[in-house]
Each structure stands twice: as structure tokens, then as C-alpha cells.
Amino acid sequence: xxxxxxxxxxxxxxxxxxxxxxxxxxxxxxxxxxxxxxxxxxxxxxxxxxxxxxxxxxxxxxxxxxxxxxxxxxxxxxxxxxxxxxxxxxxxxxxxxxxxxxxxxxxxxxxxxxxxxxxxxxxxxxxxxxxxxxxxxxxxxxxxxxxxxxxxxxxxxxxxxxxxxxxxxxxxxxxxxxxxxxxxxxxxxxxxxxxxxxxxxxxxxxxxxxxxxxxxxxxxxxxxxxxxxxxxxxxxxxxxxxxxxxxxxxxxxxxxxxxxxxxxxxxxxxxxxxxxxxxxxx
Numbered sequence: 272x273x274x275x276x277x278x279x280x281x282x283x284x285x286x287x288x289x290x291x292x293x294x295x296x297x298x299x300x301x302x303x304x305x306x307x308x309x310x311x312x313x314x315x316x317x318x319x320x321x322x323x324x325x326x327x328x329x330x331x332x333x334x335x336x337x338x339x340x341x342x343x344x345x346x347x348x349x350x351x352x353x354x355x356x357x358x359x360x361x362x363x364x365x366x367x368x369x370x371x372x373x374x375x376x377x378x379x380x381x382x383x384x385x386x387x388x389x390x391x392x393x394x395x396x397x398x399x400x401x402x403x404x405x406x407x408x409x410x411x412x413x414x415x416x417x418x419x420x421x422x423x424x425x426x427x428x429x430x431x432x433x434x435x436x437x438x439x440x441x442x443x444x445x446x447x448x449x450x451x452x453x454x455x456x457x458x459x460x461x462x463x464x465x466x467x468x469x470x471x472x473x474x475x476x477x478x479x480x481x482x483x484x485x486x487x488x489x490x491x492x493x494x495x496x497x498x499x500x501x502x503x504x505x506x507x508x509x510x511x512x513x514x515x516x517x518x519x520x521x522x523x524x525x526x527x528x529x530x531x532x533x534x535x536x537x538x539x540x541x542x543x544x545x546x547x548x549x550x551x552x553x
Contacts, residue, residue: 306399313406317380318413330376331418335369339425342489350490355430362426363443363515364488367508369422370415370451371483375475377411378458382471385463390550401547408455415451419444435521443518446531450511453535456542463549488512507534 304312321328339362347357381404384390393403423431423440433439458475465471485502486509492500503509511531517523 303397304399306402309398309402310406310409313403314409314413315406317407317410321414328414328417331369331373331414332421334372335365335418335422336425338365338369339422339429343429346489358426358429358431360491360516361489362422362431363519364486364512366419366422366443367447367512367515368483368488369418370447371454371479371508372476373411373414373418374451374455375458375472375479376414377408377455378460378462378471378475379468380411381407381459381462382465382468386467394551400551404459404546404550408452408459411455412448412452415448416444419447433519435519439519439521443515446514446518446528447511450507450531450535453538456539456546459546460542460549463546482506482508486512507531510534 342361342365343354343358347354347361351357351360381390384393384403390403394400423444435442458471461474462471465474485499486506487503488508492503492509495503507530510527514523514527514531517527
């Protein structure tokens with residue numbers, strides 16, 4: 272049986288393929304992106320996701336406002352005698368709580384990419400392997416900042432006046448974001464271990480809720496029973512809240528800042544390599 276003669280279309284396709292091959296072979300391979308540029312690119316990807324789905328900002332805008340208003344005006348009079356006095360104590364704590372709650376969504380977002388197959392595509396790219404992880408957390412840090420700004424603006428509207436001024440507020444916000452960055456590695460590890468975004472969210476909040484409420488965010492630990500007071504005093508979230516209050520009031524204990532930074536560094540040192548290993552293993 273004689274072979275089928277080549278058509279004009281076949282000849283054109285072969286010529287185009289040959290032209291593409293010549294162009295590729297004669298062009299220098301583009302340089303690999305640096306780890307920093309790759310991480311920043313994935314951070315920008317997180318910002319674009321918010322642009323296209325603005326509902327993702329509800330947890331960093333509406334939720335903090337609800338917490339501040341409810342706790343100030345429902346419990347303020349009973350706990351501190353007046354809402355104004357309680358707001359002075361509560362607002363730095365709510366700043367801590369709201370930002371740390373947001374870290375859970377780092378694991379949820381990673382698990383969503385994992386279950387949809389996006390992570391498989393990232394693994395095939397010629398980039399620094401942890402870039403999608405680091406970039407995602409850098410993008411989430413912008414969300415943490417936004418949450419903090421919303422809380423502080425609302426606090427000023429309600430009458431909160433930090434003694435240390437804007438410098439103290441910025442220092443407190445920066446400290447909280449650094450701690451949140453370290454904590455978020457815990458939830459990215461959960462995001463790679465659990466099977467669904469809802470499972471990550473449930474597990475994350477089951478851990479963060481008790482630690483937050485068993486702290487000095489809402490009440491002075493001296494009003495608590497002895498064993499509970501002892502736990503609250505060593506809770507890293509309590510120490511973070513105390514450091515934030517001190518920075519805003521201008522009387523911070525440098526020991527509190529040191530403990531917060533050490534805990535954040537320890538969380539990163541333990542869970543960042545673990546997350547990266549799980550991510551590479553797939």
C-alpha cells in the first residue's frame with residue numbers, strides 16, 4: 272500500500288515546526304528567576320486573588336469591627352466599669368486576636384491550591400521550590416496589616432488614644448505581623464497534611480480559639496483562678512498582647528518583645544522546613 276501523499280497543510284505545519292525549533296535553539300535560555308523575585312511574584316498572585324474575589328477581605332475588615340464593637344459595648348461596663356476604660360485595655364488585644372485568626376486562612380488557601388491541582392503546576396516550574404509558600408505568606412502579611420489598620424482606625428473613632436502615638440502603634444502592628452508570619456507556618460503545615468480546606472479551617476480554629484481566649488486579651492489575669500492565671504501568664508499570645516499594649520502606651524517591657532521574637536523565630540525554624548519538605552514530597 273503506497274504512503275499517503277503529503278498535503279499542503281502538512282508541509283506548512285512541518286515548516287512552522289522547523290522554524291520554531293530553529294528559533295528556540297538559536298535563542299539563549301532565559302535566566303532562572305531569583306528566589307526573591309519568585310516569592311514576590313507569588314505574593315502578588317495572592318493580591319490578585321483578592322482583587323478578583325474581594326469577599327476574601329471580609330475576615331480582615333468586618334470581623335475585627337464586630338469583635339471591637341461587641342466586646343467593648345457588651346462587656347466593657349461589666350469588666351472595667353466603663354466602655355472607654357475597657358477600650359484602652361481591649362483594643363491592643365483585639366489587634367492581636369484578629370491578626371492571629373487570619374493566619375488560619377494561610378493553611379486554607381494552600382490546601383485549596385493543593386486539592387485543585389494548582390500546587391502540581393507550581394512544582395513543575397523552574398523556580399525556587401519554596402517560592403509559592405513564602406510568596407503566599409508574604410501576600411498574607413498584607414492582609415494582616417490591613418486587619419490591624421482597620422482595628423486602629425476604628426479604635427481612634429471610638430475614642431482610643433495611644434500614649435506613644437503613631438510610632439507606638441506602628442511598632443505594635445509590626446510586632447504582631449512578625450509573630451503572625453511565624454504562626455502561619457503552623458497552618459501551612461496543616462494545609463499540606465489535611466484533606467480539605469474545611470478540615471484545615473476547623474482544626475486551625477480549634478487550636479487558636481482556646482489559646483486566644485485563655486490569654487489576657489480580654490481580662491486581667493489577676494482576676495482568674497490561680498492555675499488558670501499561671502497558664503495565661505506564660506501563654507505567648509498573652510505576652511504578645513502585653514507587648515502590644517506596652518508599645519502603644521510607651522512603657523513596653525523589652526523582655527516581652529524578646530520572648531515574642533524568639534517564639535516567632537522558633538515557629539518558623541520548626542514549621543517552615545517541615546512545610547517545605549511536605550510540599551516537595553507531594
